[in-house]
Amino acid sequence: MTPDWSEDLLSGYLDGELDAETRADVEARLADDAAWRAVLADVSSARDAVRSLPAVELSPGAWSQILAVVAADEPASGPTTPGALRVLRARGSRAPRWAGLGAAVAAVAAVVAVVVVPGPTRVTPKVATFATEHSARASVASDPVSSLAGVSVMRGLGR
């Protein structure tokens, strides 16, 4: 019998937690149903995103920020354990895991992006250097004298 559609079922499928009969049913359903395959791809992406997160040593302060962000995303009546940690720890839970996992990944990665990833680098374009590089490149396939005459007199603008 084909099992009922369930994101958690697909998560269990990816985790290798299904028995052989249920696994075969899921695979048959995946072969026939594009919607199931799309959901499976989403669940798989979320798992890959978690696994590809860089190993970063965060300060206690950074962890506090992460937990605060996750806690703020919890329903008021929810458990006191922050949502992301609950999702990651509740291996036996059959709550909609991939959605929770996705939210947790988003929250954690967003905080990591803010805390760990440096802001945009301030850049001073080396205009004179670039002008020289360009003229030198252009002179290879054209008249070198007229192409390079200006290079020899370039001044300023950050060479």
Place this chain on the structure above:
Amino acid sequence: MIATHRVGLSVAAVAAVAAFAVVGIGVASHAPAQPAGDGERLLHDAASANAHQSYAGVLSVDWVDHGARHHVEAYTHVVDGEVELGAGTSRVLSAGSQRWVGSPGAWALVVGSDSTAAAAPSADANWDLQTEPGPSVAGRDTTEVVATEPSSGAPRARFFIDIRTGTLLRRDTLDGHGHLVREVSFEAFLALGEAATPVRPRATKTEEPVTLRSVPAGYQGPSGLGPGYRLLGRYRQPDGTVQLYYGDGIFTLSLFEQKGTIDWGSLPAGTAVDVNGNGGRTYETATSSVAVWDDHGLVVTAVSDAAPDQVLAAVRSVKGAGHGTGLLHDVAHFVLGPFGWD
């Protein structure tokens, strides 16, 4: 010629140039006389006309930046196609496909061989070319080749080619109103006979870029710009800057891309411009028109020998340039992509 104040060498310096060359003066070896009528062929041949010539000369370089006119002079010394240009202690050398900058004893190799570079379109692929008898340049008769923009009918470049040797003696770049933007012209041309050995630089350091097979993730690299520019090569400079090099048969253009945001306070005021909704500035230098702008986490510097209005038209032709690129986009995509939220 643009009327300017003058800095640097005088025409009389050609004698010193000849002394620098340490050669006997005689009749130059030269290519056959070039009849007018085939602009594309004249320009093609002028690109390699130095290969079998030896001469010394003084060149004037004139350009307009921010309404101010500038003039400088440089000397050149060509020995069988190997070219040395200089002003003061600055030197540029051209030998085969290699290009060196620096000063005697302190050279840097900035362009080496690149077997992957694509050929530029022919000059008449994107331009209407007309030829006519030109004025005398440095005392030599010329054929003038005018490159006209097909869409507007505006002349954008004039080339004055030595009838006797096929050498390009003067090149003018014009804006859309026909005003001169930049001019490089021989003021003196001294054919040399038995020539001394040309300068053979030894690399004291290399700043040669690495050739890239593809545009790295997070950078933009359209295969074409505007109506005629074609992507010819991709390079990574020693400091990590990615260079995309384009050509349209008459002009060339490079996009230099760096991750980050511009430190505007470190740059001159220039002319404020808009590039697809992004604030930028333009500058004119002795060699090129330059546009700099921020583009969603990328700092892009466009450099071209074309007029500034042409450069802006080319870079503005890239619809959505830079959208969806850069570090912040990478992070956002990483965070939101798996959930379909970006």
